[in-house]
Amino acid sequence: MSDPDDNYDSHYFEGVEKLLELWFRKPASSKNGDLRDIPRQKLEALLKIVNCEIISFSSNDRVDAYVLSESSMFVAERRFILKTCGTTTPLKCLKPLLCLVEQHAGFTEVEEIFYSRKNFKRPELQKSPHKSFQDEVDFLNSIFKDGVGYCLGNSDEDCWYLYTLQGTDVINNNNNNNSNNNNTDNIEIEPDQTLEVLMTDLDPQVMSLFTKNSCSTAAEATQKSGIDKILPQMVIDDYLFEPCGYSMNGLSKNGSYMTIHITPEPEFSYVSFETNVPQVSYREVIQKVLQVFRPGKFVLTLFTNKESVAMDSPGVLKRGKKYCNFGDLECREVQYCQLRNYDLSFAFYSKFPS
């Protein structure tokens, strides 16, 4: 993910990803339709608009997983996830994507959209419409009605932005005469949860593993770092960049995924961990992630819907009314947000009072 010819002083890579997750509603008239019916060549053309490309592919019967030149893409029956770092422009592919989805899967209705990201370290390097969250919200509002933009955390520093659809609970309020809820008959509720751990100020010794100097293969970096032990049930597709940088996708038989992306340069180190593996408590998973990467600070986000076994896990983040720390990583901020079908928890941890 780095260009070795860059002047070191001016060299910068924005590890922070833009994460786009879309859920489509299956039309009542059809039990068929699958996002994985979109031809590979069409996906490649789509990613050109984003300014990235496919570099590796893995799949099982539940999900297709792509390692990209800038992060990852996951395509399941009715869920599309595109996570891209650097100066990519994922929002620009949104309209073409909606066309492809209608054409090849027959889905015309977006059930959920989650567009999220941490604050960029260097926003001025981004391309339109990603230069500011306000620009991104304006862009998304030109496509979706009833969208809402949130800023969680310290708006001045380590914060995290989310754009999603507003509104009261469409699943539990079937009796409402809400014009948005015409199609509630056809909503399939499936358990869903997504954990992200977005880490900065990482241990340089750990980061040095993710360079071609230290490890000759991605598999070596995966094992030496302990990434393979975080969720051992995952079948891993990993990639080590030249001269440094690392990406991996993991898939489990039951359809769960994990994905890790590493920008190891000490001046702007960044690691993201994401999974939708169901857990009653994510404390152990988070602990393993922190033991592997040893960040100086991190943002934690957790989405859980009502069917998720992790439904009560916002409580995992606090104990009684006391903050729950991870070793010397102390919890500075906790926020909850009720979305229309999901509960969202946000927390920020750091080693020293910032």
Place this chain on the structure above:
Amino acid sequence: MSDPDDNYDSHYFEGVEKLLELWFRKPASSKNGDLRDIPRQKLEALLKIVNCEIISFSSNDRVDAYVLSESSMFVAERRFILKTCGTTTPLKCLKPLLCLVEQHAGFTEVEEIFYSRKNFKRPELQKSPHKSFQDEVDFLNSIFKDGVGYCLGNSDEDCWYLYTLQGTDVINNNNNNNSNNNNTDNIEIEPDQTLEVLMTDLDPQVMSLFTKNSCSTAAEATQKSGIDKILPQMVIDDYLFEPCGYSMNGLSKNGSYMTIHITPEPEFSYVSFETNVPQVSYREVIQKVLQVFRPGKFVLTLFTNKESVAMDSPGVLKRGKKYCNFGDLECREVQYCQLRNYDLSFAFYSKFPS
């Protein structure tokens, strides 16, 4: 609050208040010290910096209450509240205030600061440092360390900003070797809670009461509107502006206050209700406020500390996992935020999907 000579098209008044609440720590060495020892003349000079002035005064043995030309001020033993609307500049009085407090009350340590406001309808009319929340945060960070800025609600539309001190719970974590917590021995915990209901798009018939055309005295407006029935235990000091606009402070024997400010012009109607009266559930108080003013939408904020009887009332805002509406005012957004000594709930309600 309005200038009758203004051209009607260009006439605008920003009803949205800037709310500054400061708590000072009593020094271990002294049991004396009281913010009410600051001479009136010094307070008047302070308010000149803010661009407003005292127009009415009431008090009991627990708190001094001032109606201002732009909203209200409350001074208690160690708590200072300044709420000002229009294009006032309350942050500019912060440093002079800290000097006055040290000089006359002997308090040198700020225990809590809460600076909050709804988004301005016309931010471009504000004066520095109030032109943007980022400017306000920068200004506050020049005075306080460990401050944090939050934006709750839809960052694009009806949102609410808060600046406060960051950090883990200073009261329950006395064992921490946190350099900020040197003086925890001396912390007095007293129950505290603050409810605000910030209403827009108000019923024009209700608003017309708060004009000199409809009511000849403030007392008449207070009674006709039903403001006097919201919290009947309050002794009311009310003021009706020429040609329109209304302010009131209410004080109860136990030291609780309430305050209401009304900008009645239909083009930019705004009403704020605030109280620290302790309630296990605020649902009934909120219902009364909504019945009096009939807003099209409102933001609700509730701060509760650990000693407050309202400690669990974030739960009042939702029922089970379902949103709790107020009649046709439906809950669109709910957020919680754990602050170092307070839990904060935010909710946004509106009549129609916005």
